[in-house]
Amino acid sequence: MLTGGQILIECLKEEGVDTIFGYPGGAVLPIYDALYDADIRHILTRHEQGAAHAADGYARATGRVGVCLATSGPGATNLVTGIANAYMDSVPLVALTGQVPTGLLGKDSFQEADITGITMPITKHNYLVKDVADLPQIIKNAFHIAQTGRPGPVLIDLPRDVTASQAEYRKAKAPNLRSYKPVMAGARSQILKAVKLIAKAQRPVIYAGGGVVNSGGHEELRQLAEMLMAPVTTTLMGLGAFPGDHPLSLGMLGMHGARYANYAVYESDLLIAVGVRFDDRVTGKIESFAPEAKIIHIDIDAAEIGKNVPVDVPITGDVKTVLKQILKELKAHPNEAWKEKIEVWKKEYPLEYDTNNGLRPQAVIREIYHATKGKARVTTEVGQNQMWAAQYYTVTRPRSFITSGGLGTMGFGFPAAIGVQVGCPDEVVFDIAGDGSIQMNIQELATAVTYELPVNVAILNNGYLGMVRQWQELFYNRRYSYTELHNPDFVKIAEAYGAEGIRVENKADIRPALDQAIASSKPVLIDFIIEREENVMPMVPPGEAINKMLG
Amino acid sequence: MKSTLSVLVENHPGVLARVAGLFSRRGFNIDSLAVSTTDNPTISRMTIVVDGDEAVVEQVAKQLRKLVCVTKVLDITNEPHVERELVLIKVNADAQARGEIMQIADIFRAKIVDVGRRTLIIEVTGDKGKIDAIETALKPYGIKEMVRTGQIALVRGSRTAIINSKED
Ligand SMILES: Cc1ncc(C[n+]2csc(CCOP(=O)(O)OP(=O)(O)O)c2C)c(N)n1
Numbered sequence: 001m002l003t004g005g006q007i008l009i010e011c012l013k014e015e016g017v018d019t020i021f022g023y024p025g026g027a028v029l030p031i032y033d034a035l036y037d038a039d040i041r042h043i044l045t046r047h048e049q050g051a052a053h054a055a056d057g058y059a060r061a062t063g064r065v066g067v068c069l070a071t072s073g074p075g076a077t078n079l080v081t082g083i084a085n086a087y088m089d090s091v092p093l094v095a096l097t098g099q100v101p102t103g104l105l106g107k108d109s110f111q112e113a114d115i116t117g118i119t120m121p122i123t124k125h126n127y128l129v130k131d132v133a134d135l136p137q138i139i140k141n142a143f144h145i146a147q148t149g150r151p152g153p154v155l156i157d158l159p160r161d162v163t164a165s166q167a168e169y170r171k172a173k174a175p176n177l178r179s180y181k182p183v184m185a186g187a188r189s190q191i192l193k194a195v196k197l198i199a200k201a202q203r204p205v206i207y208a209g210g211g212v213v214n215s216g217g218h219e220e221l222r223q224l225a226e227m228l229m230a231p232v233t234t235t236l237m238g239l240g241a242f243p244g245d246h247p248l249s250l251g252m253l254g255m256h257g258a259r260y261a262n263y264a265v266y267e268s269d270l271l272i273a274v275g276v277r278f279d280d281r282v283t284g285k286i287e288s289f290a291p292e293a294k295i296i297h298i299d300i301d302a303a304e305i306g307k308n309v310p311v312d313v314p315i316t317g318d319v320k321t322v323l324k325q326i327l328k329e330l331k332a333h334p335n336e337a338w339k340e341k342i343e344v345w346k347k348e349y350p351l352e353y354d355t356n357n358g359l360r361p362q363a364v365i366r367e368i369y370h371a372t373k374g375k376a377r378v379t380t381e382v383g384q385n386q387m388w389a390a391q392y393y394t395v396t397r398p399r400s401f402i403t404s405g406g407l408g409t410m411g412f413g414f415p416a417a418i419g420v421q422v423g424c425p426d427e428v429v430f431d432i433a434g435d436g437s438i439q440m441n442i443q444e445l446a447t448a449v450t451y452e453l454p455v456n457v458a459i460l461n462n463g464y465l466g467m468v469r470q471w472q473e474l475f476y477n478r479r480y481s482y483t484e485l486h487n488p489d490f491v492k493i494a495e496a497y498g499a500e501g502i503r504v505e506n507k508a509d510i511r512p513a514l515d516q517a518i519a520s521s522k523p524v525l526i527d528f529i530i531e532r533e534e535n536v537m538p539m540v541p542p543g544e545a546i547n548k549m550l551g
Numbered sequence: 552m553k554s555t556l557s558v559l560v561e562n563h564p565g566v567l568a569r570v571a572g573l574f575s576r577r578g579f580n581i582d583s584l585a586v587s588t589t590d591n592p593t594i595s596r597m598t599i600v601v602d603g604d605e606a607v608v609e610q611v612a613k614q615l616r617k618l619v620c621v622t623k624v625l626d627i628t629n630e631p632h633v634e635r636e637l638v639l640i641k642v643n644a645d646a647q648a649r650g651e652i653m654q655i656a657d658i659f660r661a662k663i664v665d666v667g668r669r670t671l672i673i674e675v676t677g678d679k680g681k682i683d684a685i686e687t688a689l690k691p692y693g694i695k696e697m698v699r700t701g702q703i704a705l706v707r708g709s710r711t712a713i714i715n716s717k718e719d
């Protein structure tokens with residue numbers, strides 16, 4: 001006989017889980033008791049939100065399911081932002097929450113929160129386990145749901161009497177979900193239609209997103225691009241789906257995309273949309289997004305196809321599988337003239353910034369790129385720091401640019417970096433942060449120090465909630481309402497936690513600081529005092545057409 | 552435009568909340584929703600009448616299909632099908648009006664299921680057109696209370712919703 005808690009651990013091991021991120025409390029005592037001598041690594045964060053983001057970062061970097069654990073009530077509600085974040089960015093996550101004993105459910109008991117109700121709209125699915133006998137099959141199904149089809153978070157709520165009770169452990173059978181069957185292959189008729197359209201196109205553009213990364217279809221994407229000589233632009237979530245240093249790469253498109261990326265989309269006659277969802281930050285004014293193009297849209301989630309724009313050839317299926325199907329039917333079809341036109345745009349409208357005076361955030365990011373030889377795993381916070389990172393850190397491989405795209409969660413980057421470092425212990429990890437965002441989960445410095453995780457944090461310190469200030473400057477007549485920050489001494493904070501802190505105020509000191517951080521075996525926080533009112537440019541004003549850019 | 556979706560779902564707790572939540576969250580308009588178990592006790596059927604253009608209804612169907620507890624979604628609007636709704640109408644009926652009301656009930660093949668001192672309760676089944684018509688006919692007498700079950704529907708002929716397939 002085992003306790004429910006012990007059965008849970010057996011089931012997690014059965015799913016190949018080696019690490020969970022969590023925080024204890026009364027309702028999960030039976031689980032923590034089982035963890036005490038289990039051969040699963042438990043990382044104690046300092047806030048449940050940190051645990052959820054760390055599990056998220058771990059999942060995005062490794063491609064495996066991230067697992068987080070919290071107690072009932074406030075523990076569970078503290079996970080909510082992290083779960084919503086994983087949901088918006090399609091990250092496979094299993095969130096385990098303690099719950100009051102089944103007999104006390106629905107009675108407003110101490111630390112009771114209806115977490116399955118609360119997370120219904122932000123999980124792919126969730127469960128409340130009422131009988132320990134159901135536990136193995138629920139865990140099996142939950143992991144299956146989280147990582148197949150369009151990935152997403154699944155929450156399992158575990159009443160304390162369920163994890164405390166004794167039962168015989170019976171291994172679960174294969175997932176038994178008759179109503180859940182993701183389609184992998186695209187319909188052949190649609191593949192042929194797509195191939196026909198591609199053969200006719202003269203100005204094709206590939207618009208690639210996080211779905212490419214999730215499916216592992218980046219190699220197939222490269223082949224497709226090279227066969228057509230088609231430029232590839234990616235979304236924020238798609239950075240790394242196509243090598244940023246490839247001659248066909250246009251970098252990111254959309255509100256803060258490169259000018260040439262937006263121009264290419266605007267003038268294309270065929271848009272091959274792969275694992276994307278036509279988000280408003282990408283399309284701008286929707287009617288003028290690729291107005292002359294036919295659209296092929298490939299996505300695992302049928303509901304994304306036709307949601308925001310009408311599509312000529314919809315293909316529902318796993319991106320990698322569908323791209324393989326297309327490649328099999330396709331003949332090389334280089335579009336030389338188009339490629340040349342794009343080369344001209346690239347020369348005429350490069351991404352650029354003022355390199356003359358002051359400490360520029362863009363320069364910091366370029367130096368991080370050089371110092372890490374482009375091989376770091378980068379996470380970001382949210383705001384200007386995030387956009388500069390996306391523009392200036394050339395991402396060359398998938399799963400190495402990890403950012404809160406859909407929800408835009410300040411405070412994501414640092415705990416995510418911790419999860420990334422746990423998943424990739426031998427790699428250099430950088431969180432590119434803002435002075436505002438870092439303070440939303442700065443307590444996780446304790447976690448990084450405790451577990452000797454040598455994550456690096458580069459704070460682009462402008463003394464502002466910079467992105468909001470930028471909008472106030474541009475659209476609210478420079479009325480900086482509550483966006484100026486009076487910050488603590490970040491170097492001292494780092495040191496107080498037992499991490500290293502470095503302050504950089506001059507351009508010349510960027511590289512030495514970075515080299516020191518990379519060489520250090522401790523977590524290092526670098527406080528870059530940057531130009532205070534630097535803006536992210538170019539920019540498509542909200543609601544404007546994507547070829548009408550400022551800056 | 553109104554469309555009728557026939558939706559098979561797992562008979563689990565919370566399924567109705569998931570479906571209802573989806574409609575409110577995404578701003579879809581439900582005209583009516585009727586749920587009950589089917590001959591298979593593990594499966595329930597929801598008949599949902601949705602108000603929206605073709606694109607909206609397609610989104611509704613796709614979003615419903617994404618729910619792990621939804622087994623099948625069929626848009627039966629343009630298929631030959633039988634649709635019915637049951638309505639109870641409590642109408643003012645003094646001695647004078649009683650005869651006329653009973654005649655109206657007769658015309659609509661409705662039943663009088665309760666006779667009060669000043670009121671009658673009329674039970675009628677039919678499609679939306681018929682229900683609307685009797686409602687209009689009874690209105691002048693003063694409808695005191697009314698309850699409708701919401702529309703239910705089945706496709707005509709031998710076609711059925713097969714339980715273990717998710718596409719239509
Ligand atoms: C949790 C949360 N609250 C508020 C916002 C709105 N917001 C978006 S960017 C931003 C400013 C971020 O400031 P900072 O971290 O200093 O980054 P900067 O833009 O200055 O680089 C704010 C407040 C958000 N995205 N997330």
Ligand SMILES: [Mg+2]
Nearest residue numbers: 434435464466
């Ligand atoms: Mg800032």
